[in-house]
Amino acid sequence: MNYVMSDIHGEQDRYARILQEIQFSPDDTLYIIGDVIDRFPFGVDILRDIMARPNIQLILGNHELMCLKTFGEHNEAKAKQLWMNNGGEPTYNDLISLPSGERNAVLSYLSELPNHLDIRVNRRKFHLVNGFPAKTVEERVWHRPSYTDRNPFWDKRTVIIGHTPVFCLTGNASVDIFRCLRGEMGSDEFFRIEHAKGFIDIDCGCGNFMNARRLACLRLEDMAEFYA
Numbered sequence: 001m002n003y004v005m006s007d008i009h010g011e012q013d014r015y016a017r018i019l020q021e022i023q024f025s026p027d028d029t030l031y032i033i034g035d036v037i038d039r040f041p042f043g044v045d046i047l048r049d050i051m052a053r054p055n056i057q058l059i060l061g062n063h064e065l066m067c068l069k070t071f072g073e074h075n076e077a078k079a080k081q082l083w084m085n086n087g088g089e090p091t092y093n094d095l096i097s098l099p100s101g102e103r104n105a106v107l108s109y110l111s112e113l114p115n116h117l118d119i120r121v122n123r124r125k126f127h128l129v130n131g132f133p134a135k136t137v138e139e140r141v142w143h144r145p146s147y148t149d150r151n152p153f154w155d156k157r158t159v160i161i162g163h164t165p166v167f168c169l170t171g172n173a174s175v176d177i178f179r180c181l182r183g184e185m186g187s188d189e190f191f192r193i194e195h196a197k198g199f200i201d202i203d204c205g206c207g208n209f210m211n212a213r214r215l216a217c218l219r220l221e222d223m224a225e226f227y228a
Helices: 012-021 043-051 062-071 079-085 089-097 100-111 137-142 177-181
Strands: 002-005 029-032 056-058 117-121 124-129 158-161 216-219 224-227
Touching: 012 043, 012 224, 043 056, 043 089, 043 100, 062 079, 062 089, 062 100, 062 137, 079 089, 089 100
Parallel strands: 002 029, 029 056, 124 158
Antiparallel strands: 002 216, 117 124, 216 224
16 A cells, blocks of 8 residues: 655654554555654654665655755755754754764765655556645745645646645635634644645644644545544
8 A cells, every 4th residue: 555644743653653553564655745854852763764664755845955954065054043943953963963874874865855756556646745846846845835726737646745734724714723723623623634626735733732733644545544
């Protein structure tokens, strides 16, 4: 079976629970569309687990890109500050505490990640990307769509994104952000995979500091949804 997940943000317990729930095996494939690291403490541990599994494919997210720019050979001005402002401190501290060889192995792995991926499951085509389909890497990992944005592909391949929590999709009439922030909406009512007209958003708030947040996983053969 083929699965898609995104935005784990260091929540190792939820990641482990999803793998257990889907009974993830060497015969399955898991695509993670970015943002494994930052905010919560165990992003590097999750990264190293992913690196050890040949049947998990990680796609570059904006958080992995900020990490690369901070540790990069040509460190961009203010790259580290941007990263810290976006929850990068736990990942940064874990990486600098690693022996240089292990740290370089993680950074080398991140530097080789694709920033989008087109796959086919059975007869259905999928385009996997962290932010939204675009011409540049920065746009692919940073862009946040509106609920009404259209599928940009002529062949109507199914676009699956993370990065933008479902409660942040502007133009979605079902969203009541104030009730959500007050904790008046439960996970099942609000933090669920969003099937918009032009894309599917699977970022259900994992890594955000809301009690109702969830990590979501989508099985591509039948579009079954799993949550932790």
